Amino acid sequence: MAQRIDDKIHDQLATRIGALARVRWDELPPTLVETALADGEGRLAVGGALAVTTGVFTGRSVKDKFIVRDAMTEHQVWWDNNQPMAPEQFETLLADMVAATAERTLHGQHLLAGADERQQLRVSVITETAWHALFIRNLLIRPETVGDATDVTILHLPSFTADPARHGSRSGTVIALDMGRKLVLIAGTAYAGEIKKSVFSLFNFHAPFAGTMPMHCSANIGRDGDVALFFGLSGTGKTTLSNDPERLLIGDDEHGWTADGVFNLEGGCYAKTVKLSPTAEPQIHAATRAFGTVLENLKLDDNLVPLYDDISLTENTRAAYPLETLPAVAKGGVGGKPRTVVFLTADAFGVLPPISKLTPEQAVFHFLSGYTAKVAGTERGVTEPVATFSACFGAPFMPLHPTVYGRLLEQRLEASGARIYLLNTGWTGGGYGVGKRIDIATTRRLLDAALSGELEHTELRTEPLFGMQVPLRVDGVTPRALDPRANWADVAAYDAAAAKLQDLFAVNYRKFEPVSVAAE
Structure with missing residues (x-):
């Protein structure tokens, strides 16, 4: 991987947030589902899936994604396809988002990205909603032993509104990546795919330097x-x-x-569910009825059954579930x-x-x-x-x-x-x-x-x-x-x-x- 600028930034950031807010770390799916329901974040669908809506944003906000332009990225990033953010603007955004966590209860997850241990990233996600914590827990790799060591920190505050003049954003929504320190700030959007794809974007920057x-x-x-x-x-x-x-x-x-074979970056699936059929896609259909699956923008009928053909909210309806929900999965997430x-x-x-x-x-x-x-x-x-x-x-x-x-x-x-x-x-x-x-x-x-x-x-x-x-x-x-x-x-x-x-x-x-x- 490309050299890190500051290995201690993640511990320091966790300490700063922990001093201001109560962070409930590594809650399991039953607790996260219970909390989400109690806080009015979603509804329990048939089978135990958690059905949620993402508000205004039902997909990624591509024009609101930025990469910090610094010594590491200046001559590496494909700027024709990516938007720059000044380091000072990122620091201001980070400080303001951390300050916004004061006296709040947040949800944190220690997870892994990369089934190949030699390529693995230790990812800490801190979010303000239980359902987002459940989503990313479903999507990334859940470690057998939870540790505090972190390579990547994602601070996710959908309720925070960015200020373009102050933070260098385009609007009140921002997804900002500091590639050197592996920090991600997401604000102004509840669409959970932004968390998942931010991890992928970080990996896509660093992996080629290791020949992956x-x-x-x-x-x-x-x-x-x-x-x-x-x-x-x-x-x-x-x-x-x-x-x-x-x-x-x-x-x-x-x-x-790698030179040895392929490995999965994730530990789950984020499948489209529009017009999902139990005949054409039985495995995915069954996963949408599993306890702990997160259903994004899927409406439910009076019996709490998902309406797969209802696209009144968006055609981009999704289900996020762990790989082990499926009946036929490769052991360890790797192959030759x-x-x-x-x-x-x-x-x-x-x-x-x-x-x-x-x-x-x-x-x-x-x-x-x-x-x-x-x-x-x-x-x-x-x-x-x-x-x-x-x-x-x-x-x-x-x-x-x-x-x-x-x-x-x-x-x-x-x-x-x-x-x-x-x-x-x-x-x-x-x-x-x-x-x-x-x-x-x-x-x-x-x-x-x-x-x-x-x-x-x-x-x-x-x-x-x-x-x-x-x-x-x-x-x-x-x-x-x-x-x-x-x-x-x-x-x-x-x-x-x-x-x-x-x-x-x-x-x-x-x-x-x-x-x-x-x-x-």
């Missing part, structure tokens, strides 16, 4: 120890496809990849070198094949591109598919330049010899509104063929525009389904859509070309 590749991906492991990684943006199927009853889940969102790497995209243009094989160079290109597509109706003004590019499949959480992570991916792919696939879970036979979504049964069959090695022995063709290798035949899938152009009624319209998407890729990739990984 941080990844916004899910991971699972087969019966013979074969590890698979699933990269993808929201809506591409990352959580759904990695939750496979035939494989053990390592984790569903955040991982590290990946045998298969899958990039997921939901191509709403209806252009990309349902599955294709990538070279390592193509893999770096698609990793830096981080492509999926928004569809009409998801946002105001969106009347046709809109290409979305998020570098490394998680640009908002990447403090360093994407090519830093791209180089690490290139090295890891070369050392592991992993098979690499692009799996399209989007549309075929036309773009959104004309074609149809590729059915989940076909997607799962193609994924099984990739994971088993079946596609390594299949005849391939070269896709003319994008250059990937596309299988001509896969058992259980009609050959026509493997060729998107053949499924369009108007092949000229397909060619035009394909050319448009190719141009969008090229324009997006230009910002990486001066320091392109593939060009080195």
Whole structure:
């Protein structure tokens, strides 16, 4: 990890807060649930899950996130993608937030981030609400022996309002990270995902200095120890496809990849629950009924049953639960070198094949591109598919330049010899509104063929525009389904859509070309 500026800052901060407030440390789920209910923070759903709402913010406030710009970060942080905060402004914000804890009862948790002990961060979270303490306890790793030693401290006060003139924030909401001292200040938002992603952002800054590749991906492991990684943006199927009853889940969102293998950064899952089905996603559905699970912005009916189709508060409804809630989880949260790497995209243009094989160079290109597509109706003004590019499949959480992570991916792919696939879970036979979504049964069959090695022995063709290798035949899938152009009624319209998407890729990739990984 990058060198720390002050190892004692965490003890000093805990002492300062402890002198002002009562901090109830390391309460267990029954106590946290009881306190949350008594304080009116939520309702108890059927099965014992705690249903809460997050107020105005039902998702991350990206424009309110800042990184302290100091000697450590000045020439390291990707400032085109991250907002700076002056050290003096951070100090003022810290002092004001600590002062705001006076005579209050707070909830603290000592947790771990990183299943690999060599890469582990000891995280202390101090928050003003019991349900947030339960949330982060579910999401991070719960140590067998609780200790006071800390690498990261997060002070979380949703009721505190930042002052832009005084604190350097954009509004009353602020998420401020001091990378050197590993301090995080969160104020003005109750959306719990900010806590989780702040830990990930810190890890993403420090891990590459230790030769570890941080990844916004899910991971699972087969019966013979074969590890698979699933990269993808929201809506591409990352959580759904990695939750496979035939494989053990390592984790569903955040991982590290060392020379020895992969490890989960977390100890829980933060799954989307919109339109959740007990048939399509039985494991996740069952987890939403477990005691201690936190349900964010999910409405309940008169019998306290979650209304998964109700999006009146937000489409971003979530469930946060410990990994052990699931029936098939990899022991220890670790796995060996990946045998298969899958990039997921939901191509709403209806252009990309349902599955294709990538070279390592193509893999770096698609990793830096981080492509999926928004569809009409998801946002105001969106009347046709809109290409979305998020570098490394998680640009908002990447403090360093994407090519830093791209180089690490290139090295890891070369050392592991992993098979690499692009799996399209989007549309075929036309773009959104004309074609149809590729059915989940076909997607799962193609994924099984990739994971088993079946596609390594299949005849391939070269896709003319994008250059990937596309299988001509896969058992259980009609050959026509493997060729998107053949499924369009108007092949000229397909060619035009394909050319448009190719141009969008090229324009997006230009910002990486001066320091392109593939060009080195």
